[in-house]
Amino acid sequence: MIAARIVVFAAGAFVVYATVGSAVRTVILPRGVPAKLGRFVFVTLRSVFRLWAGPSATYERRDRVMALYAPVGLLALLATWVTLVMVGYIAMFWGVGHRSLRTSFYLSGSSLLTLGFERPPDIPSAALTFTEAGLGLVLLALLITYLPSIYGAFSRRELAVTDLEVRAGSPPSGVEMIERYWILGRVDRLDEVWRRWEEWFEEVEESHTSFPAVVFFRSPQPDHSWVTAAGAVLDGASLVTSTVDVPRNVQAEFCIRAGYLALRRIAGFFGVPYDASPKRGDPVTIGRDEFDAVCERLATAGVPLKLDRDEAWLDFIGWRVNYDQVIVALAGLTMAPYAPWSSDRSLRTWRPRLFQRRTPARR
Numbered sequence: 372m373i374a375a376r377i378v379v380f381a382a383g384a385f386v387v388y389a390t391v392g393s394a395v396r397t398v399i400l401p402r403g404v405p406a407k408l409g410r411f412v413f414v415t416l417r418s419v420f421r422l423w424a425g426p427s428a429t430y431e432r433r434d435r436v437m438a439l440y441a442p443v444g445l446l447a448l449l450a451t452w453v454t455l456v457m458v459g460y461i462a463m464f465w466g467v468g469h470r471s472l473r474t475s476f477y478l479s480g481s482s483l484l485t486l487g488f489e490r491p492p493d494i495p496s497a498a499l500t501f502t503e504a505g506l507g508l509v510l511l512a513l514l515i516t517y518l519p520s521i522y523g524a525f526s527r528r529e530l531a532v533t534d535l536e537v538r539a540g541s542p543p544s545g546v547e548m549i550e551r552y553w554i555l556g557r558v559d560r561l562d563e564v565w566r567r568w569e570e571w572f573e574e575v576e577e578s579h580t581s582f583p584a585v586v587f588f589r590s591p592q593p594d595h596s597w598v599t600a601a602g603a604v605l606d607g608a609s610l611v612t613s614t615v616d617v618p619r620n621v622q623a624e625f626c627i628r629a630g631y632l633a634l635r636r637i638a639g640f641f642g643v644p645y646d647a648s649p650k651r652g653d654p655v656t657i658g659r660d661e662f663d664a665v666c667e668r669l670a671t672a673g674v675p676l677k678l679d680r681d682e683a684w685l686d687f688i689g690w691r692v693n694y695d696q697v698i699v700a701l702a703g704l705t706m707a708p709y710a711p712w713s714s715d716r717s718l719r720t721w722r723p724r725l726f727q728r729r730t731p732a733r734r
Contacts, residue, residue, distance in 0.1 A: 380466025386459035390452055391506065397448070398513045403580025403640050412451050413444045413584070430708060434593045437706055441587040445521070449514050456510065457483050460503045467495040483507040517582075524578035525588050531571045532590060532600045538564065541592075542710035543600050545607025546665050549615065550672045558617065561607075565626035568604045572626070575601075576633035580640045587705060594708050602698045602713030605630045606691070613686035614666060616675040631694035638697040641704065645696040651689040656699055656716040659684060 393408040417440065424436040457479050464475035478491065482503040491497040539548035552558050575597070579586050590596055608623040608630075638645055646653070662684055670676055677683045701707075702714035709715055 376466045376468070379462045383459040383462025383466060386462070387456055387506070390455040390459065394452055394510060394513055398517045401581060403583070403636070405583075405640065408451065408455075409448055409583075412448045413587075416440065416444050416447055431593065433706060434589065434708070437587075438589045441584050441589075444587070445514070445518070445584055449510065452510050453483065453507070456503065456506055460499060463499055464496060467499065468493070479503065521582050521585050521588070524574075524582055524585050528571075528575055528578070528585070528597050529590055529595070531567065532595050532597050533592070535600050535603065536595070539600075539603050539607070541594050542708065543603035544711050545603045545605070545610055546668060546711075548603065548607045549610060549669060549674060553669075553672060553674045558615075561611065562620065562622045564604070565608055565620070565622040569622070569626045569629040572601070572629040572633040576636050579637050583640060586637065586641075589705075596702070596705065596707040596710070596714070598698065598701045598705050598707045599710035599713045601630060601634065602694075602702070602710065605694055605698070606712055609687055609690035610665070610669075613690060614676055614683040615669070616677045627690055627693070631697070634694055634697040634701060638701055643697065643700045643704065645700065649692040649695075651685065651692065653688075653692045655688050655691045655695040657688065657691060657695070657712060661712075662687060 390408065393406045396404045396406040397409050420436055420440045420443075424433045428436075460479040460482065461472065461475045464478050465472055478496065478500065482500040483506070485504050485507060491500045535543050535548075538551060539545065548564070549558075549561075552561055605627055608620075608626045611617065611620055612623050612627070635645065635647070663680070666676055666680065666683075698713050699716040702710075702716070707714040
């Protein structure tokens with residue numbers, strides 16, 4: 372019997388240790404380290420929400436349902452942490468000599484929720500009571516401090532997404548952005564867009580891997596998405612760099628590089644498969660006919676284009692290949708609204724798995 376109590380105590384201690392470790396990796400550790408427990412909660416909830424929305428539901432219904440997914444996921448994660456800590460301490464209380472699981476349950480619940488209606492009968496139980504009460508307060512404090520960080524990152528992200536509608540329309544389009552700047556005679560001011568979005572990509576990379584739940588927080592407007600906004604900016608920069616007949620724009624190239632590095636690292640965090648070393652000429656989800664149609668549209672608007680259309684096409688897909696797979700996959704992962712050249716692609720839908728290796732992003 373003593374051996375059984377020792378084993379149960381050790382198992383309970385391990386459950387508490389693993390749960391606290393998950394909370395630390397999720398909330399405190401300032402880097403993108405996956406927490407398997409958090410992943411389990413969010414992937415499981417995602418399946419529930421997909422069933423709730425319905426397989427043939429309209430986008431408007433799916434958007435309304437999935438808007439609750441991330442907030443409910445955070446609450447479910449806290450409930451999971453609290454439940455596992457309580458279960459672990461029930462095992463430890465029984466392991467130190469309590470006669471029944473019922474008594475251990477009452478003592479653990481009273482300690483974790485700091486209710487105090489059960490007095491520990493001995494010193495070992497008192498020590499466990501003190502540590503469990505402290506852990507309960509710590510878990511609650513972690514969530515309270517976690518939420519402002521989440522919503523701060525969300526607000527900064529969405530400010531740029533909303534601002535982009537003025538320049539690129541809704542749904543956002545890199546082609547429309549170039550048209551508007553050309554018609555207004557401000558193509559030279561596109562540098563400001565590329566610079567701002569380079570900084571935006573850097574911040575999103577840091578926040579969306581340190582606080583992965585924010586990836587699934589949907590925009591306040593149903594037709595907005597951080598993924599489709601990123602795709603529009605990257606396509607606009609790629610078109611300016613490859614196709615529009617203007618002096619070489621280094622800032623646009625920096626923006627593209629910052630963008631695909633950020634999207635790759637976010638995709639890699641969630642185990643989204645992609646080619647980490649794509650080559651110029653590799654296939655992309657954009658067809659030559661689509662590219663030619665865009666060129667005709669720009670030419671009709673008066674935008675000067677490079678004479679060698681074939682070379683421009685190769686240059687464009689040479690840039691696009693760096694972010695093509697990840698932008699389409701992230702659009703599917705986040706159930707993004709329709710937007711050209713991102714969420715409208717017909718690749719096989721990728722779904723997150725409970726356990727999957729991260730894909731390293733190469734520079």
